[in-house]
Amino acid sequence: MYIQIDDIIAYFKLLEHDYGFHISFHTNNCGTFLSENAAKIGKFNAHHQKYCSIIKSKLYKCCLRQQKLIHSNKSKDITFGMAHCGLWEYIIPLYHNEIKLGFICVGGFCHDYNKSVDRIDKYESYVNKKELLSCLDEYNKSVPNLNMIKALFKLPAASLSSLMYEHYNKGNATTNIYSEIVSYLTLNYTSKIYVEDIAKFCLCSVSNINHTFKKISGKSINRYVNELRIKKAKSLLKNTDLSISEIAAKVGFSETNYFTNIFTKYENISPSQFRKS
Numbered sequence: 001m002y003i004q005i006d007d008i009i010a011y012f013k014l015l016e017h018d019y020g021f022h023i024s025f026h027t028n029n030c031g032t033f034l035s036e037n038a039a040k041i042g043k044f045n046a047h048h049q050k051y052c053s054i055i056k057s058k059l060y061k062c063c064l065r066q067q068k069l070i071h072s073n074k075s076k077d078i079t080f081g082m083a084h085c086g087l088w089e090y091i092i093p094l095y096h097n098e099i100k101l102g103f104i105c106v107g108g109f110c111h112d113y114n115k116s117v118d119r120i121d122k123y124e125s126y127v128n129k130k131e132l133l134s135c136l137d138e139y140n141k142s143v144p145n146l147n148m149i150k151a152l153f154k155l156p157a158a159s160l161s162s163l164m165y166e167h168y169n170k171g172n173a174t175t176n177i178y179s180e181i182v183s184y185l186t187l188n189y190t191s192k193i194y195v196e197d198i199a200k201f202c203l204c205s206v207s208n209i210n211h212t213f214k215k216i217s218g219k220s221i222n223r224y225v226n227e228l229r230i231k232k233a234k235s236l237l238k239n240t241d242l243s244i245s246e247i248a249a250k251v252g253f254s255e256t257n258y259f260t261n262i263f264t265k266y267e268n269i270s271p272s273q274f275r276k277s
Contacts, residue, residue: 021107051139109139181198185221233259
């Protein structure tokens with residue numbers, strides 16, 4: 001029997017704690033898997049450590065292009081190399097029934113400091129070099145060998161592939177575009193969402209994005225994003241001591257009053273009342 005998503009997440013947290021790994025996993029045409037498990041997946045839908053956050057604040061489109069390239073690679077082999085931002089990572093492809101569903105990224109390594117610095121120099125006009133170099137010193141310079149990675153990730157990779165396959169869109173181009181939209185929204189709902197960026201990610205026009213999403217989901221993109229944000233906010237309200245304003249910012253609302261109004265509109269109860277209930 002395959003382990004479930006809660007067990008996989010708990011295992012990934014254990015690996016991060018014990019080995020200092022930075023783990024994320026990315027799907028391909030499995031958007032509903034991401035949306036249904038958004039609150040559980042949390043930080044594992046992308047690398048959120050300080051170094052990557054600095055890069056993404058200025059060069060996020062580079063990250064998206066990198067993901068596209070990895071998705072298009074049909075090799076089943078685990079690979080190790082330097083990401084475009086200068087850190088090193090293992091890429092573990094996720095397959096089920098010969099279909100590539102995504103990949104696990106195990107990163108956080110400063111394998112070759114000089115090469116990482118050379119890569120930082122390439123982006124110096126976009127990011128603060130001194131800040132990145134300071135972050136670079138905090139990363140693990142001891143890289144686990146391939147056999148260790150295989151042993152640690154064989155079972156969770158197989159289980160994750162099985163769970164994702166249940167949500168795989170085997171349909172036409174329209175359903176696959178919808179899945180990519182859902183994937184993008186699930187990965188980025190805590191940030192400002194621009195339909196133009198979704199269109200670039202999916203290689204479609206803005207009108208096609210809006211039409212496809214509305215046709216299949218019956219919702220606007222704005223409503224869907226708000227639902228994701230409220231779902232995450234409910235989890236934070238129940239499981240953390242963060243203030244209402246902190247939660248609003250954390251789930252993607254720039255103004256606390258607007259967050260409260262949207263939350264009340266969707267849940268028929270205010271955030272503070274929900275927390276007390």
